[in-house]
Each structure stands twice: as structure tokens, then as C-alpha cells.
Amino acid sequence: HSLHTIKTPQRTDVRLSELLEEEDYPGAIQLCLECQQAAxxxxxxxxxxxxxxxxxDTLEQIEEQLDVALSxxxxxxxxxxxxxxxxxxRLLGKTQTAMDQLHMHFASAIHNTAFTIVLGYVELCxxxxxxxxxxxxxxxxxxxSGSTRTSAR
Structure with a gap:
């Protein structure tokens, strides 16, 4: 019985990889937490x-992938x-971290988009x-950009 119980957590690598490939982060985290309890x-x-x-280590990698998915x-x-x-x-108990990261990702996305638009305008003018x-x-x-607009008038 003990050998069977030990063998099960060691086979979870394959299943974890499948869950992450499917972007089933809650399933992967749940499986990882269950295996930690068994371990x-x-x-x-x-x-x-x-x-x-x-x-x-796997749980930390999942968190990194979660941040990319959030972005x-x-x-x-x-x-x-x-x-x-x-x-x-939520399973990780890090909902505030998610909100903080989401805020940072939105600010970065807005900045990058605005920069690209202004850059394109300046290069055009x-x-x-x-x-x-x-x-x-x-x-x-x-x-x-502002000085270009005034000199163009």
C-alpha cells in the first residue's frame, strides 16, 4: 500500500504538464497541493x-506562468x-497579489501602446x-511631437 501511495505522487509530473499545457492552472495547483500533502x-x-x-519548484513555476497568463x-x-x-x-491564497500584478500589467500595456502611437507619429512627422x-x-x-505640430502651423 505504501509503495502504491509513493508511486502516485511521482507520476504526477506528466499530469501536471498536461494541465499546464491546457492552461488549467487551478487543476495543476490543486494537484500540486494534494501531492505536497501526500509527500x-x-x-x-x-x-x-x-x-x-x-x-x-513546480508550484513556483506555475505562479510564473500564471503571471504571464494574467498579463x-x-x-x-x-x-x-x-x-x-x-x-x-485564489487556491494559492494570493488574490491581492493578482490584483497588484493586474494593475501593473495594465499600466505597462497602456504605456507601451501610448509610446508606440506617439513614436509612430513623431517618426511620421x-x-x-x-x-x-x-x-x-x-x-x-x-x-x-508638440514642437513638430507648432512648426507645421
């Missing part, structure tokens, strides 16, 4: 103690996808000669 029960076996640290909601919102991501953060506008700060581009 705690059998921690006196050396192979299980190694498994425990591997499961913790995707800023550009292309999908209710089902967002619901899965929020459920996963000033020509794209040797001046490399991409290396300039957003505020500097806005100043160039």
Missing part, C-alpha cells in the same frame, strides 16, 4: 523528500481564461533620418 505524510522516505522540493488579459480579455487565472490565485527616436523617453517624444 508530507511519507516524508521519511528519501525519494519523497526530493519530490517535496520538486513540487515546491495576456490586458491585450485580449477572455472571461473564461480570466476566471481560471483568478481561481488559481519628423522623418526617420538618423535620429533614433525609439531610444528616447516617452516625455521627450511628446515634446518633439
Amino acid at each position: 508530507a505524510t511519507f516524508r521519511h522516505y528519501s525519494c519523497i523528500s526530493e519530490l517535496s522540493s520538486k513540487l515546491q 495576456k488579459t490586458c491585450q485580449q480579455f477572455d472571461y473564461g481564461h480570466y476566471t481560471k487565472v483568478q481561481a488559481a490565485y 519628423c522623418g526617420n533620418d538618423d535620429t533614433n527616436f525609439q531610444k528616447r523617453q516617452y516625455q521627450d517624444l511628446c515634446k518633439v
